């Protein structure tokens with residue numbers, strides 16, 4: 001029976017953990033960074049009721065009265081400026097719409113900007129109402145801001161996925177390239193150490209902190225913004241563990257041949273940046289064209305984010321995420337096997 | 347049990363156009379300390395790493411402890427200890443953690459305490475590797491090599507860059523390993539190290555063995571025990587054949603304006619040399635004598651000094 005002191009896998013994993021806990025910067029990036037990011041984005045997009053619509057009124061006859069009647073609507077913020085200034089503000093996005101008083105009233109705006117379209121509707125409504133329009137249908141507004149449907153709810157699982165990818169890749173990549181440069185890998189090769197155990201220790205060491213890492217973000221979302229956890233914690237744990245293993249495998253593969261820190265950084269960015277953009281971390285990947293969807297769905301971070309959101313926000317059972325999980329396992333296993341094959345030890 | 351601890355024949359390794367190892371034959375006997383002595387770039391590291399199964403040779407045969415790397419890698423790795431040139435052990439780990447890590451790779455071996463005592467690092471056992479001095483790090487590297495209680499120890503320039511005290515400390519560790527019957531193959535470019543530690547030495551230059559024997563035999567091959575070195579302030583040094591004709595001179599070598607005479611009887615050579623120089627109107631800027639060493643062997647064979655500092 002192997003005691004812990006004599007088990008190479010235990011000792012190798014302890015090595016990884018010590019390298020990590022004895023590096024204060026690493027701790028910051030893993031724990032504090034996602035929370036700070038969630039805080040900043042959560043505040044920036046916090047539901048504050050309908051947005052204020054900013055418009056410029058061109059100076060001229062009737063401008064004064066028009067501005068007054070627009071400002072009477074709580075949603076509109078109208079300022080009178082001369083024509084050149086009004087256009088410059090429109091161009092630089094400080095106003096969504098320029099209004100020219102007169103008959104007919106002139107509205108200038110850019111149809112490619114969503115907020116301009118909204119501004120036009122709001123302004124038209126205010127102008128018509130103050131001119132005495134009578135509504136024919138009766139409408140009652142009911143405002144809803146339900147936890148689970150806000151931006152912050154979308155964001156928290158995405159940040160967890162992002163963090164699992166980032167720590168898996170950076171933590172492993174730098175550690176391996178440094179050991180390679182220090183000729184430490186060669187020294188290990190000269191011993192009877194099993195190569196697979198060396199690789200496995202990187203994956204195992206990720207598990208130890210994962211609970212804290214993910215728990216911190218989940219708890220922060222729950223306490224600070226009331227982001228719900230609708231599915232089972234165990235299901236989330238299972239997905240997180242599988243995701244962490246997957247990205248450790250990918251990290252090993254990325255670091256398997258690089259000789260310099262610059263080289264491995266470049267490679268990691270090459271692998272990760274597309275997933276930051278396409279895998280639905282900060283916004284839904286349904287924004288991308290239909291033709292790209294099958295490719296996007298094959299990315300491991302897409303699978304991880306989808307599975308996390310389904311369980312956390314929609315409360316589905318683990319079995320319902322079998323597809324994304326199978327994809328993650330495939331990525332992880334394939335990367336690990338290829339990394340072991342092509343690994344450069346010296 | 348086969349007699350040879352290491353046996354290799356016609357070892358060749360090329361890097362592009364450069365032939366780093368140009369046909370080396372070695373027979374290291376069990377229980378002996380064998381040294382490869384040579385300047386930087388001679389091919390020592392390449393050779394010792396091929397023997398350890400860390401680089402593939404382009405040609406030649408290698409047998410270690412009667413086994414081959416192709417067929418017995420697992421067993422060989424269990425039985426050899428190694429220290430590689432330029433390995434940096436993990437700086438964030440403590441001394442005892444590093445030794446425990448290496449111990450965990452082997453089926454059998456010594457305890458962490460035992461090994462730390464062997465290299466006199468008990469007091470540093472909880473210090474971070476990053477905080478150790480150069481000599482302490484090197485002793486830790488040797489501790490990691492000894493932790494499996496190896497039959498065979500490979501050391502690649504174990505004392506390069508160390509101060510004299512640290513060097514002597516490491517020599518003590520290696521001698522202790524020898525006393526327990528271990529076999530050592532070490533490389534060095536310090537002749538004192540080879541003279542003190544090695545039973546036999548192969549002098550290596552440009553990937554070839556240019557002399558082989560015990561330090562005493564190699565020095566004796568100079569045919570004389572002393573070396574007279576001189577440099578001139580003005581005038582020209584006499585030609586080799588004139589110097590060689592002086593009584594007791596066995597060999598003449600020149601390097602960077604200094605002339606080296608290998609001599610058997612210093613008391614006869616010096617007066618004759620002074621007479622010769624004054625006849626030719628030359629005056630000395632420097633004159634020294636010393637016992638012949640392996641350095642002189644290398645100089646006589648190659649016309650160069652071993653160390654280029």
Ligand SMILES: Nc1ncnc2c1ncn2[C@@H]1O[C@H](COP(=O)(O)OP(=O)(O)O)[C@@H](O)[C@H]1O
Pocket residue numbers: 361364366384385386387388389390391392393
């Ligand atoms: N991996 C390598 N690639 C190319 N050239 C190398 C490599 N390793 C060593 N050499 C060259 O081979 C020669 C012998 O090197 P080495 O075995 O390190 O010598 P030593 O250990 O005696 O200083 C040197 O000229 C060195 O530059």
Ligand SMILES: [Mg+2]
Pocket residue numbers: 387390391392431502503
């Ligand atoms: Mg060398």
